[in-house]
Amino acid sequence: MSLHAKTLRVRVKDRHSKVLSRMAFEVNQVWNAANEITRDYSWVPIPGVGFVNLDTSEFDLNKELRGIRKERSLSIGAATVQSVIAQHAKSRRQFKKNKLNWRSSSGSKRALGWIPFKAAGVKLVNGQIRFCGGFFGLWDSYDLSKYELGTGSFSQDARGRWYFNTTVKVEVKPSEGSKSVGIDLGLKTTATCSDGEKLERKRITDEFAEPLAKAQRANKTRLIKTIHARIKNKRNDAIHKFTTAMTKNYGAIFVGNVSSSKLVKTRMAKSVLDTGWGMLKTQLEYKANARSVVYQEVNEKNTTQTCSSCGVISASSPKGRAGLGIREWTCCECGATHDRDINAARNILRLGHQSLEAGILALSAQAAAVG
Known part of the structure:
Protein backbone atom coordinates (compact mmCIF):
# COMPACT_ATOMS: atom_id res chain seq x y z
CA MET A 1 0.00 0.00 0.00
CA SER A 2 1.37 3.44 -0.95
CA LEU A 3 0.36 7.08 -0.57
CA HIS A 4 -0.66 9.06 -3.64
CA ALA A 5 -2.01 12.57 -4.18
CA LYS A 6 -5.66 12.87 -5.11
CA THR A 7 -7.92 15.89 -5.61
CA LEU A 8 -11.26 15.81 -3.80
CA ARG A 9 -14.12 17.97 -5.11
CA VAL A 10 -16.85 18.85 -2.62
CA ARG A 11 -19.94 20.96 -3.28
CA VAL A 12 -20.19 24.23 -1.35
CA LYS A 13 -23.65 25.19 -0.08
CA ASP A 14 -25.41 27.73 -2.30
CA ARG A 15 -25.84 30.34 0.43
CA HIS A 16 -22.13 31.18 0.08
CA SER A 17 -22.31 31.92 -3.66
CA LYS A 18 -22.45 35.70 -3.28
CA VAL A 19 -19.39 35.87 -1.01
CA LEU A 20 -17.37 33.52 -3.22
CA SER A 21 -18.35 35.43 -6.36
CA ARG A 22 -17.08 38.65 -4.77
CA MET A 23 -13.79 36.94 -3.88
CA ALA A 24 -13.52 35.58 -7.44
CA PHE A 25 -13.98 39.13 -8.75
CA GLU A 26 -11.03 40.22 -6.59
CA VAL A 27 -8.95 37.27 -7.81
CA ASN A 28 -9.63 38.41 -11.38
CA GLN A 29 -8.39 41.90 -10.48
CA VAL A 30 -5.09 40.47 -9.23
CA TRP A 31 -4.74 38.24 -12.29
CA ASN A 32 -5.41 41.08 -14.71
CA ALA A 33 -3.02 43.39 -12.83
CA ALA A 34 -0.31 40.73 -13.20
CA ASN A 35 -1.21 40.47 -16.88
CA GLU A 36 -0.78 44.22 -17.37
CA ILE A 37 2.68 44.12 -15.82
CA THR A 38 3.90 41.15 -17.86
CA ARG A 39 2.43 42.68 -21.03
CA ASP A 40 4.18 46.02 -20.44
CA TYR A 41 7.48 44.28 -19.76
CA SER A 42 7.18 41.99 -22.79
CA TRP A 43 9.07 44.30 -25.13
CA VAL A 44 10.86 47.23 -23.51
CA PRO A 45 12.84 49.75 -25.61
CA ILE A 46 16.49 49.93 -24.52
CA PRO A 47 18.49 52.89 -25.98
CA GLY A 48 21.17 51.66 -28.34
CA VAL A 49 19.88 48.08 -28.16
CA GLY A 50 16.30 48.09 -29.39
CA PHE A 51 13.32 46.24 -27.95
CA VAL A 52 14.22 43.62 -25.36
CA ASN A 53 11.88 40.95 -23.99
CA LEU A 54 12.09 41.12 -20.19
CA ASP A 55 10.66 38.03 -18.54
CA THR A 56 8.80 38.93 -15.34
CA SER A 57 9.27 36.29 -12.66
CA GLU A 58 6.90 35.32 -9.87
CA PHE A 59 9.21 37.14 -7.44
CA ASP A 60 9.04 40.32 -9.56
CA LEU A 61 5.24 40.19 -9.69
CA ASN A 62 4.93 39.73 -5.94
CA LYS A 63 7.15 42.77 -5.50
CA GLU A 64 5.16 44.88 -7.99
CA LEU A 65 1.77 43.89 -6.53
CA ARG A 66 2.57 43.86 -2.82
CA GLY A 67 0.27 46.83 -2.18
CA ILE A 68 -2.68 45.76 -4.32
CA ARG A 69 -4.82 44.56 -1.38
CA LYS A 70 -4.68 47.98 0.27
CA GLU A 71 -4.99 49.95 -2.97
CA ARG A 72 -8.14 48.11 -4.08
CA SER A 73 -9.54 47.22 -0.63
CA LEU A 74 -9.47 43.49 -1.35
CA SER A 75 -10.89 41.04 1.18
CA ILE A 76 -8.84 38.08 -0.04
CA GLY A 77 -5.71 37.38 2.00
CA ALA A 78 -2.09 37.92 1.02
CA ALA A 79 -1.63 34.16 0.62
CA THR A 80 -4.43 34.06 -1.97
CA VAL A 81 -2.86 36.96 -3.88
CA GLN A 82 0.45 35.06 -3.89
CA SER A 83 -1.31 31.91 -5.12
CA VAL A 84 -2.87 33.83 -8.03
CA ILE A 85 0.51 35.27 -8.97
CA ALA A 86 2.15 31.83 -8.70
CA GLN A 87 -0.45 30.32 -11.05
CA HIS A 88 -0.04 33.24 -13.47
CA ALA A 89 3.73 32.66 -13.59
CA LYS A 90 3.26 28.89 -13.97
CA SER A 91 0.80 29.33 -16.86
CA ARG A 92 3.13 31.75 -18.64
CA ARG A 93 5.94 29.19 -18.45
CA GLN A 94 3.63 26.41 -19.58
CA PHE A 95 2.27 28.27 -22.62
CA LYS A 96 5.49 30.24 -23.24
CA LYS A 97 3.64 33.55 -23.29
CA ASN A 98 4.27 36.89 -21.63
CA LYS A 99 0.58 37.77 -21.50
CA LEU A 100 -2.31 35.39 -20.81
CA ASN A 101 -6.05 35.74 -21.41
CA TRP A 102 -7.79 38.33 -19.28
CA ARG A 103 -10.16 37.06 -16.61
CA SER A 104 -13.45 38.87 -17.18
CA SER A 105 -16.01 39.02 -14.36
CA SER A 106 -19.02 39.81 -16.58
CA GLY A 107 -20.30 39.59 -20.13
CA SER A 108 -20.28 36.72 -22.62
CA LYS A 109 -16.58 36.04 -22.02
CA ARG A 110 -16.93 35.86 -18.24
CA ALA A 111 -14.41 33.50 -16.65
CA LEU A 112 -15.85 30.92 -14.25
CA GLY A 113 -15.08 31.76 -10.64
CA TRP A 114 -11.75 30.56 -9.26
CA ILE A 115 -10.14 31.25 -5.87
CA PRO A 116 -6.84 29.47 -5.15
CA PHE A 117 -5.52 28.81 -1.66
CA LYS A 118 -2.53 27.31 0.11
CA ALA A 119 -2.82 24.45 2.59
CA ALA A 120 -2.20 26.79 5.53
CA GLY A 121 -5.02 29.08 4.38
CA VAL A 122 -7.88 26.63 4.97
CA LYS A 123 -9.03 24.63 7.96
CA LEU A 124 -11.93 22.25 8.58
CA VAL A 125 -13.91 23.35 11.65
CA ASN A 126 -17.10 21.51 12.66
CA GLY A 127 -17.76 20.41 9.10
CA GLN A 128 -17.16 23.86 7.61
CA ILE A 129 -14.15 25.32 5.82
CA ARG A 130 -12.61 28.38 7.43
CA PHE A 131 -11.10 30.62 4.75
CA CYS A 132 -10.29 34.34 4.68
CA GLY A 133 -12.10 34.92 7.97
CA GLY A 134 -15.33 33.24 6.85
CA PHE A 135 -16.91 29.81 7.25
CA PHE A 136 -18.23 27.87 4.27
CA GLY A 137 -20.65 24.97 4.65
CA LEU A 138 -20.16 21.88 2.48
CA TRP A 139 -22.07 18.87 1.24
CA ASP A 140 -19.21 16.71 2.51
CA SER A 141 -19.52 13.39 0.67
CA TYR A 142 -15.89 12.42 1.42
CA ASP A 143 -15.77 13.11 5.18
CA LEU A 144 -12.86 15.55 4.89
CA SER A 145 -12.05 15.10 8.58
CA LYS A 146 -10.22 11.89 7.58
CA TYR A 147 -7.69 13.81 5.48
CA GLU A 148 -5.02 16.46 5.82
CA LEU A 149 -6.13 19.27 3.51
CA GLY A 150 -3.60 20.44 0.93
CA THR A 151 -3.41 23.24 -1.61
CA GLY A 152 -6.39 23.74 -3.89
CA SER A 153 -9.10 26.16 -4.90
CA PHE A 154 -12.75 27.11 -4.80
CA SER A 155 -14.14 26.80 -8.32
CA GLN A 156 -17.42 27.57 -10.05
CA ASP A 157 -19.10 25.44 -12.69
CA ALA A 158 -21.15 26.57 -15.69
CA ARG A 159 -24.34 26.45 -13.61
CA GLY A 160 -22.94 28.86 -11.04
CA ARG A 161 -22.43 26.21 -8.34
CA TRP A 162 -19.31 26.37 -6.21
CA TYR A 163 -16.94 23.56 -5.23
CA PHE A 164 -14.13 23.16 -2.73
CA ASN A 165 -11.17 21.35 -4.33
CA THR A 166 -8.29 20.12 -2.20
CA THR A 167 -5.31 17.83 -2.70
CA VAL A 168 -5.04 15.01 -0.16
CA LYS A 169 -2.89 11.93 0.35
CA VAL A 170 -4.72 8.62 -0.01
CA GLU A 171 -3.60 5.02 0.38
CA VAL A 172 -3.82 3.07 -2.86
CA LYS A 173 -3.61 -0.72 -3.04
CA PRO A 174 -1.42 -2.17 -5.81
CA SER A 175 -3.35 -3.87 -8.58
CA GLU A 176 -4.41 -7.43 -7.80
CA GLY A 177 -4.31 -8.34 -11.50
CA SER A 178 -1.38 -10.12 -13.11
CA LYS A 179 -2.74 -10.33 -16.66
CA GLN A 296 1.93 2.14 -22.44
CA GLU A 297 0.59 3.55 -25.70
CA VAL A 298 1.56 1.63 -28.83
CA ASN A 299 1.42 2.42 -32.55
CA GLU A 300 -1.96 1.11 -33.67
CA LYS A 301 -1.21 1.22 -37.40
CA ASN A 302 -2.78 -1.79 -39.21
CA THR A 303 -4.12 -3.28 -35.96
CA THR A 304 -7.63 -3.42 -37.45
CA GLN A 305 -6.48 -5.03 -40.71
CA THR A 306 -4.05 -7.58 -39.25
CA CYS A 307 -5.45 -10.96 -38.25
CA SER A 308 -4.63 -11.49 -34.57
CA SER A 309 -4.59 -15.27 -35.11
CA CYS A 310 -2.12 -15.61 -38.00
CA GLY A 311 -0.57 -12.12 -38.10
CA VAL A 312 -1.31 -11.56 -41.79
CA ILE A 313 -3.05 -8.58 -43.42
CA SER A 314 -5.41 -10.68 -45.49
CA ALA A 315 -7.40 -9.64 -48.54
CA SER A 316 -10.63 -10.01 -46.56
CA SER A 317 -9.72 -7.64 -43.70
CA PRO A 318 -11.52 -4.26 -43.48
CA LYS A 319 -9.59 -1.51 -45.26
CA GLY A 320 -10.05 2.19 -45.91
CA ARG A 321 -13.36 4.06 -45.91
CA ALA A 322 -15.17 1.10 -47.46
CA GLY A 323 -14.21 -1.06 -44.49
CA LEU A 324 -15.49 1.30 -41.79
CA GLY A 325 -18.90 -0.35 -41.73
CA ILE A 326 -17.52 -3.90 -41.40
CA ARG A 327 -17.93 -4.96 -37.76
CA GLU A 328 -17.08 -8.66 -38.21
CA TRP A 329 -14.86 -10.41 -40.74
CA THR A 330 -13.24 -13.76 -41.52
CA CYS A 331 -9.55 -14.06 -42.37
CA CYS A 332 -9.16 -15.74 -45.78
CA GLU A 333 -5.68 -16.95 -44.78
CA CYS A 334 -6.48 -18.94 -41.62
CA GLY A 335 -10.28 -18.93 -41.43
CA ALA A 336 -10.47 -17.13 -38.05
CA THR A 337 -13.56 -14.97 -37.56
CA HIS A 338 -13.04 -11.66 -35.77
CA ASP A 339 -14.99 -8.91 -34.10
CA ARG A 340 -13.36 -5.86 -35.67
CA ASP A 341 -12.56 -4.05 -32.40
CA ILE A 342 -11.57 -7.11 -30.34
CA ASN A 343 -9.16 -8.13 -33.10
CA ALA A 344 -7.56 -4.66 -33.02
CA ALA A 345 -7.30 -4.80 -29.21
CA ARG A 346 -5.56 -8.20 -29.39
CA ASN A 347 -3.05 -6.82 -31.87
CA ILE A 348 -2.44 -3.84 -29.57
CA LEU A 349 -1.79 -6.30 -26.71
CA ARG A 350 0.71 -8.21 -28.88
CA LEU A 351 2.52 -4.99 -29.82
CA GLY A 352 2.63 -3.99 -26.16
CA HIS A 353 4.26 -7.29 -25.20
CA GLN A 354 6.80 -6.90 -28.01
CA SER A 355 7.65 -3.39 -26.82
CA LEU A 356 8.23 -4.61 -23.25
CA GLU A 357 10.40 -7.50 -24.47
CA ALA A 358 12.49 -5.11 -26.57
CA GLY A 359 12.99 -2.86 -23.54
CA ILE A 360 14.05 -5.77 -21.33
CA LEU A 361 16.54 -7.01 -23.95
CA ALA A 362 18.01 -3.51 -24.29
CA LEU A 363 18.48 -3.23 -20.51
CA SER A 364 20.08 -6.69 -20.40
CA ALA A 365 22.50 -5.69 -23.17
CA GLN A 366 23.43 -2.50 -21.29
CA ALA A 367 24.01 -4.45 -18.08
CA ALA A 368 26.19 -6.98 -19.91
CA ALA A 369 28.23 -4.18 -21.50
CA VAL A 370 28.80 -2.48 -18.13
CA GLY A 371 29.69 -5.80 -16.49
Whole structure:
Protein backbone atom coordinates (compact mmCIF):
# COMPACT_ATOMS: atom_id res chain seq x y z
CA MET A 1 0.00 0.00 0.00
CA SER A 2 1.37 3.44 -0.95
CA LEU A 3 0.36 7.08 -0.57
CA HIS A 4 -0.66 9.06 -3.64
CA ALA A 5 -2.01 12.57 -4.18
CA LYS A 6 -5.66 12.87 -5.11
CA THR A 7 -7.92 15.89 -5.61
CA LEU A 8 -11.26 15.81 -3.80
CA ARG A 9 -14.12 17.97 -5.11
CA VAL A 10 -16.85 18.85 -2.62
CA ARG A 11 -19.94 20.96 -3.28
CA VAL A 12 -20.19 24.23 -1.35
CA LYS A 13 -23.65 25.19 -0.08
CA ASP A 14 -25.41 27.73 -2.30
CA ARG A 15 -25.84 30.34 0.43
CA HIS A 16 -22.13 31.18 0.08
CA SER A 17 -22.31 31.92 -3.66
CA LYS A 18 -22.45 35.70 -3.28
CA VAL A 19 -19.39 35.87 -1.01
CA LEU A 20 -17.37 33.52 -3.22
CA SER A 21 -18.35 35.43 -6.36
CA ARG A 22 -17.08 38.65 -4.77
CA MET A 23 -13.79 36.94 -3.88
CA ALA A 24 -13.52 35.58 -7.44
CA PHE A 25 -13.98 39.13 -8.75
CA GLU A 26 -11.03 40.22 -6.59
CA VAL A 27 -8.95 37.27 -7.81
CA ASN A 28 -9.63 38.41 -11.38
CA GLN A 29 -8.39 41.90 -10.48
CA VAL A 30 -5.09 40.47 -9.23
CA TRP A 31 -4.74 38.24 -12.29
CA ASN A 32 -5.41 41.08 -14.71
CA ALA A 33 -3.02 43.39 -12.83
CA ALA A 34 -0.31 40.73 -13.20
CA ASN A 35 -1.21 40.47 -16.88
CA GLU A 36 -0.78 44.22 -17.37
CA ILE A 37 2.68 44.12 -15.82
CA THR A 38 3.90 41.15 -17.86
CA ARG A 39 2.43 42.68 -21.03
CA ASP A 40 4.18 46.02 -20.44
CA TYR A 41 7.48 44.28 -19.76
CA SER A 42 7.18 41.99 -22.79
CA TRP A 43 9.07 44.30 -25.13
CA VAL A 44 10.86 47.23 -23.51
CA PRO A 45 12.84 49.75 -25.61
CA ILE A 46 16.49 49.93 -24.52
CA PRO A 47 18.49 52.89 -25.98
CA GLY A 48 21.17 51.66 -28.34
CA VAL A 49 19.88 48.08 -28.16
CA GLY A 50 16.30 48.09 -29.39
CA PHE A 51 13.32 46.24 -27.95
CA VAL A 52 14.22 43.62 -25.36
CA ASN A 53 11.88 40.95 -23.99
CA LEU A 54 12.09 41.12 -20.19
CA ASP A 55 10.66 38.03 -18.54
CA THR A 56 8.80 38.93 -15.34
CA SER A 57 9.27 36.29 -12.66
CA GLU A 58 6.90 35.32 -9.87
CA PHE A 59 9.21 37.14 -7.44
CA ASP A 60 9.04 40.32 -9.56
CA LEU A 61 5.24 40.19 -9.69
CA ASN A 62 4.93 39.73 -5.94
CA LYS A 63 7.15 42.77 -5.50
CA GLU A 64 5.16 44.88 -7.99
CA LEU A 65 1.77 43.89 -6.53
CA ARG A 66 2.57 43.86 -2.82
CA GLY A 67 0.27 46.83 -2.18
CA ILE A 68 -2.68 45.76 -4.32
CA ARG A 69 -4.82 44.56 -1.38
CA LYS A 70 -4.68 47.98 0.27
CA GLU A 71 -4.99 49.95 -2.97
CA ARG A 72 -8.14 48.11 -4.08
CA SER A 73 -9.54 47.22 -0.63
CA LEU A 74 -9.47 43.49 -1.35
CA SER A 75 -10.89 41.04 1.18
CA ILE A 76 -8.84 38.08 -0.04
CA GLY A 77 -5.71 37.38 2.00
CA ALA A 78 -2.09 37.92 1.02
CA ALA A 79 -1.63 34.16 0.62
CA THR A 80 -4.43 34.06 -1.97
CA VAL A 81 -2.86 36.96 -3.88
CA GLN A 82 0.45 35.06 -3.89
CA SER A 83 -1.31 31.91 -5.12
CA VAL A 84 -2.87 33.83 -8.03
CA ILE A 85 0.51 35.27 -8.97
CA ALA A 86 2.15 31.83 -8.70
CA GLN A 87 -0.45 30.32 -11.05
CA HIS A 88 -0.04 33.24 -13.47
CA ALA A 89 3.73 32.66 -13.59
CA LYS A 90 3.26 28.89 -13.97
CA SER A 91 0.80 29.33 -16.86
CA ARG A 92 3.13 31.75 -18.64
CA ARG A 93 5.94 29.19 -18.45
CA GLN A 94 3.63 26.41 -19.58
CA PHE A 95 2.27 28.27 -22.62
CA LYS A 96 5.49 30.24 -23.24
CA LYS A 97 3.64 33.55 -23.29
CA ASN A 98 4.27 36.89 -21.63
CA LYS A 99 0.58 37.77 -21.50
CA LEU A 100 -2.31 35.39 -20.81
CA ASN A 101 -6.05 35.74 -21.41
CA TRP A 102 -7.79 38.33 -19.28
CA ARG A 103 -10.16 37.06 -16.61
CA SER A 104 -13.45 38.87 -17.18
CA SER A 105 -16.01 39.02 -14.36
CA SER A 106 -19.02 39.81 -16.58
CA GLY A 107 -20.30 39.59 -20.13
CA SER A 108 -20.28 36.72 -22.62
CA LYS A 109 -16.58 36.04 -22.02
CA ARG A 110 -16.93 35.86 -18.24
CA ALA A 111 -14.41 33.50 -16.65
CA LEU A 112 -15.85 30.92 -14.25
CA GLY A 113 -15.08 31.76 -10.64
CA TRP A 114 -11.75 30.56 -9.26
CA ILE A 115 -10.14 31.25 -5.87
CA PRO A 116 -6.84 29.47 -5.15
CA PHE A 117 -5.52 28.81 -1.66
CA LYS A 118 -2.53 27.31 0.11
CA ALA A 119 -2.82 24.45 2.59
CA ALA A 120 -2.20 26.79 5.53
CA GLY A 121 -5.02 29.08 4.38
CA VAL A 122 -7.88 26.63 4.97
CA LYS A 123 -9.03 24.63 7.96
CA LEU A 124 -11.93 22.25 8.58
CA VAL A 125 -13.91 23.35 11.65
CA ASN A 126 -17.10 21.51 12.66
CA GLY A 127 -17.76 20.41 9.10
CA GLN A 128 -17.16 23.86 7.61
CA ILE A 129 -14.15 25.32 5.82
CA ARG A 130 -12.61 28.38 7.43
CA PHE A 131 -11.10 30.62 4.75
CA CYS A 132 -10.29 34.34 4.68
CA GLY A 133 -12.10 34.92 7.97
CA GLY A 134 -15.33 33.24 6.85
CA PHE A 135 -16.91 29.81 7.25
CA PHE A 136 -18.23 27.87 4.27
CA GLY A 137 -20.65 24.97 4.65
CA LEU A 138 -20.16 21.88 2.48
CA TRP A 139 -22.07 18.87 1.24
CA ASP A 140 -19.21 16.71 2.51
CA SER A 141 -19.52 13.39 0.67
CA TYR A 142 -15.89 12.42 1.42
CA ASP A 143 -15.77 13.11 5.18
CA LEU A 144 -12.86 15.55 4.89
CA SER A 145 -12.05 15.10 8.58
CA LYS A 146 -10.22 11.89 7.58
CA TYR A 147 -7.69 13.81 5.48
CA GLU A 148 -5.02 16.46 5.82
CA LEU A 149 -6.13 19.27 3.51
CA GLY A 150 -3.60 20.44 0.93
CA THR A 151 -3.41 23.24 -1.61
CA GLY A 152 -6.39 23.74 -3.89
CA SER A 153 -9.10 26.16 -4.90
CA PHE A 154 -12.75 27.11 -4.80
CA SER A 155 -14.14 26.80 -8.32
CA GLN A 156 -17.42 27.57 -10.05
CA ASP A 157 -19.10 25.44 -12.69
CA ALA A 158 -21.15 26.57 -15.69
CA ARG A 159 -24.34 26.45 -13.61
CA GLY A 160 -22.94 28.86 -11.04
CA ARG A 161 -22.43 26.21 -8.34
CA TRP A 162 -19.31 26.37 -6.21
CA TYR A 163 -16.94 23.56 -5.23
CA PHE A 164 -14.13 23.16 -2.73
CA ASN A 165 -11.17 21.35 -4.33
CA THR A 166 -8.29 20.12 -2.20
CA THR A 167 -5.31 17.83 -2.70
CA VAL A 168 -5.04 15.01 -0.16
CA LYS A 169 -2.89 11.93 0.35
CA VAL A 170 -4.72 8.62 -0.01
CA GLU A 171 -3.60 5.02 0.38
CA VAL A 172 -3.82 3.07 -2.86
CA LYS A 173 -3.61 -0.72 -3.04
CA PRO A 174 -1.42 -2.17 -5.81
CA SER A 175 -3.35 -3.87 -8.58
CA GLU A 176 -4.41 -7.43 -7.80
CA GLY A 177 -4.31 -8.34 -11.50
CA SER A 178 -1.38 -10.12 -13.11
CA LYS A 179 -2.74 -10.33 -16.66
CA SER A 180 -2.22 -7.84 -19.49
CA VAL A 181 -4.88 -6.18 -21.62
CA GLY A 182 -4.92 -4.34 -24.93
CA ILE A 183 -7.47 -1.57 -25.47
CA ASP A 184 -8.73 -0.31 -28.82
CA LEU A 185 -10.42 3.11 -28.80
CA GLY A 186 -13.24 3.69 -31.26
CA LEU A 187 -16.28 5.77 -32.16
CA LYS A 188 -18.94 3.05 -32.22
CA THR A 189 -17.63 1.61 -28.96
CA THR A 190 -15.56 3.91 -26.74
CA ALA A 191 -13.10 1.20 -25.65
CA THR A 192 -12.80 -2.48 -26.52
CA CYS A 193 -10.55 -4.82 -24.52
CA SER A 194 -8.59 -7.77 -25.89
CA ASP A 195 -10.55 -10.10 -23.59
CA GLY A 196 -13.86 -8.95 -25.10
CA GLU A 197 -14.99 -6.44 -22.46
CA LYS A 198 -16.37 -3.20 -23.91
CA LEU A 199 -17.10 0.31 -22.71
CA GLU A 200 -20.10 1.00 -24.90
CA ARG A 201 -20.36 4.49 -26.25
CA LYS A 202 -23.37 6.00 -24.56
CA ARG A 203 -24.67 8.42 -27.15
CA ILE A 204 -24.79 11.08 -24.52
CA THR A 205 -24.70 14.01 -26.89
CA ASP A 206 -27.48 12.50 -29.03
CA GLU A 207 -29.51 11.66 -25.93
CA PHE A 208 -29.60 15.31 -24.91
CA ALA A 209 -29.69 16.75 -28.46
CA GLU A 210 -33.45 17.40 -28.54
CA PRO A 211 -33.82 19.09 -25.11
CA LEU A 212 -30.63 21.05 -25.78
CA ALA A 213 -31.95 22.28 -29.13
CA LYS A 214 -35.25 23.33 -27.52
CA ALA A 215 -33.42 25.20 -24.75
CA GLN A 216 -31.21 26.96 -27.29
CA ARG A 217 -34.20 28.01 -29.44
CA ALA A 218 -35.91 29.39 -26.34
CA ASN A 219 -32.65 31.07 -25.28
CA LYS A 220 -32.87 29.49 -21.81
CA THR A 221 -29.29 30.05 -20.67
CA ARG A 222 -29.56 28.32 -17.29
CA LEU A 223 -31.17 25.22 -18.81
CA ILE A 224 -28.50 25.06 -21.53
CA LYS A 225 -25.77 25.11 -18.89
CA THR A 226 -27.59 22.44 -16.88
CA ILE A 227 -27.83 20.11 -19.88
CA HIS A 228 -24.16 20.56 -20.75
CA ALA A 229 -23.24 19.77 -17.14
CA ARG A 230 -25.35 16.59 -17.22
CA ILE A 231 -23.63 15.46 -20.42
CA LYS A 232 -20.23 16.03 -18.85
CA ASN A 233 -21.17 14.23 -15.61
CA LYS A 234 -22.54 11.15 -17.40
CA ARG A 235 -19.44 10.85 -19.58
CA ASN A 236 -17.06 11.32 -16.65
CA ASP A 237 -18.87 8.77 -14.49
CA ALA A 238 -18.72 6.05 -17.16
CA ILE A 239 -15.03 6.65 -17.84
CA HIS A 240 -14.09 6.74 -14.14
CA LYS A 241 -15.75 3.39 -13.49
CA PHE A 242 -14.10 1.77 -16.51
CA THR A 243 -10.57 3.05 -15.81
CA THR A 244 -10.76 2.11 -12.12
CA ALA A 245 -11.81 -1.45 -13.01
CA MET A 246 -9.00 -1.76 -15.58
CA THR A 247 -6.25 -0.67 -13.19
CA LYS A 248 -7.60 -2.91 -10.40
CA ASN A 249 -7.84 -6.04 -12.54
CA TYR A 250 -4.77 -5.89 -14.79
CA GLY A 251 -1.02 -5.68 -14.26
CA ALA A 252 -0.25 -4.15 -17.67
CA ILE A 253 -2.41 -1.98 -19.94
CA PHE A 254 -1.62 -1.18 -23.58
CA VAL A 255 -3.65 1.40 -25.53
CA GLY A 256 -3.63 2.40 -29.19
CA ASN A 257 -2.08 5.82 -29.79
CA VAL A 258 -5.09 7.34 -31.58
CA SER A 259 -4.98 11.16 -31.41
CA SER A 260 -8.24 12.74 -30.23
CA SER A 261 -6.89 16.29 -30.67
CA LYS A 262 -6.47 15.77 -34.43
CA LEU A 263 -9.85 14.11 -34.96
CA VAL A 264 -11.65 16.87 -33.02
CA LYS A 265 -10.81 19.18 -35.94
CA THR A 266 -12.64 16.90 -38.41
CA ARG A 267 -16.29 16.04 -39.09
CA MET A 268 -16.03 13.41 -36.37
CA ALA A 269 -15.54 16.04 -33.64
CA LYS A 270 -18.91 15.43 -31.97
CA SER A 271 -18.34 11.66 -31.81
CA VAL A 272 -14.78 12.04 -30.52
CA LEU A 273 -15.86 14.42 -27.75
CA ASP A 274 -18.71 12.06 -26.85
CA THR A 275 -16.31 9.15 -26.39
CA GLY A 276 -13.84 11.16 -24.27
CA TRP A 277 -10.67 9.42 -25.49
CA GLY A 278 -8.32 12.02 -24.06
CA MET A 279 -9.85 11.81 -20.58
CA LEU A 280 -9.90 8.01 -20.70
CA LYS A 281 -6.18 7.77 -21.51
CA THR A 282 -5.26 10.38 -18.92
CA GLN A 283 -7.19 8.54 -16.20
CA LEU A 284 -5.76 5.17 -17.19
CA GLU A 285 -2.24 6.55 -16.98
CA TYR A 286 -2.44 8.23 -13.57
CA LYS A 287 -4.47 5.41 -12.00
CA ALA A 288 -2.04 2.85 -13.41
CA ASN A 289 0.90 4.76 -11.93
CA ALA A 290 -0.82 4.87 -8.54
CA ARG A 291 -1.38 1.10 -8.55
CA SER A 292 2.05 0.17 -9.98
CA VAL A 293 0.46 -1.04 -13.22
CA VAL A 294 2.38 -0.87 -16.52
CA TYR A 295 0.74 1.63 -18.89
CA GLN A 296 1.93 2.14 -22.44
CA GLU A 297 0.59 3.55 -25.70
CA VAL A 298 1.56 1.63 -28.83
CA ASN A 299 1.42 2.42 -32.55
CA GLU A 300 -1.96 1.11 -33.67
CA LYS A 301 -1.21 1.22 -37.40
CA ASN A 302 -2.78 -1.79 -39.21
CA THR A 303 -4.12 -3.28 -35.96
CA THR A 304 -7.63 -3.42 -37.45
CA GLN A 305 -6.48 -5.03 -40.71
CA THR A 306 -4.05 -7.58 -39.25
CA CYS A 307 -5.45 -10.96 -38.25
CA SER A 308 -4.63 -11.49 -34.57
CA SER A 309 -4.59 -15.27 -35.11
CA CYS A 310 -2.12 -15.61 -38.00
CA GLY A 311 -0.57 -12.12 -38.10
CA VAL A 312 -1.31 -11.56 -41.79
CA ILE A 313 -3.05 -8.58 -43.42
CA SER A 314 -5.41 -10.68 -45.49
CA ALA A 315 -7.40 -9.64 -48.54
CA SER A 316 -10.63 -10.01 -46.56
CA SER A 317 -9.72 -7.64 -43.70
CA PRO A 318 -11.52 -4.26 -43.48
CA LYS A 319 -9.59 -1.51 -45.26
CA GLY A 320 -10.05 2.19 -45.91
CA ARG A 321 -13.36 4.06 -45.91
CA ALA A 322 -15.17 1.10 -47.46
CA GLY A 323 -14.21 -1.06 -44.49
CA LEU A 324 -15.49 1.30 -41.79
CA GLY A 325 -18.90 -0.35 -41.73
CA ILE A 326 -17.52 -3.90 -41.40
CA ARG A 327 -17.93 -4.96 -37.76
CA GLU A 328 -17.08 -8.66 -38.21
CA TRP A 329 -14.86 -10.41 -40.74
CA THR A 330 -13.24 -13.76 -41.52
CA CYS A 331 -9.55 -14.06 -42.37
CA CYS A 332 -9.16 -15.74 -45.78
CA GLU A 333 -5.68 -16.95 -44.78
CA CYS A 334 -6.48 -18.94 -41.62
CA GLY A 335 -10.28 -18.93 -41.43
CA ALA A 336 -10.47 -17.13 -38.05
CA THR A 337 -13.56 -14.97 -37.56
CA HIS A 338 -13.04 -11.66 -35.77
CA ASP A 339 -14.99 -8.91 -34.10
CA ARG A 340 -13.36 -5.86 -35.67
CA ASP A 341 -12.56 -4.05 -32.40
CA ILE A 342 -11.57 -7.11 -30.34
CA ASN A 343 -9.16 -8.13 -33.10
CA ALA A 344 -7.56 -4.66 -33.02
CA ALA A 345 -7.30 -4.80 -29.21
CA ARG A 346 -5.56 -8.20 -29.39
CA ASN A 347 -3.05 -6.82 -31.87
CA ILE A 348 -2.44 -3.84 -29.57
CA LEU A 349 -1.79 -6.30 -26.71
CA ARG A 350 0.71 -8.21 -28.88
CA LEU A 351 2.52 -4.99 -29.82
CA GLY A 352 2.63 -3.99 -26.16
CA HIS A 353 4.26 -7.29 -25.20
CA GLN A 354 6.80 -6.90 -28.01
CA SER A 355 7.65 -3.39 -26.82
CA LEU A 356 8.23 -4.61 -23.25
CA GLU A 357 10.40 -7.50 -24.47
CA ALA A 358 12.49 -5.11 -26.57
CA GLY A 359 12.99 -2.86 -23.54
CA ILE A 360 14.05 -5.77 -21.33
CA LEU A 361 16.54 -7.01 -23.95
CA ALA A 362 18.01 -3.51 -24.29
CA LEU A 363 18.48 -3.23 -20.51
CA SER A 364 20.08 -6.69 -20.40
CA ALA A 365 22.50 -5.69 -23.17
CA GLN A 366 23.43 -2.50 -21.29
CA ALA A 367 24.01 -4.45 -18.08
CA ALA A 368 26.19 -6.98 -19.91
CA ALA A 369 28.23 -4.18 -21.50
CA VAL A 370 28.80 -2.48 -18.13
CA GLY A 371 29.69 -5.80 -16.49
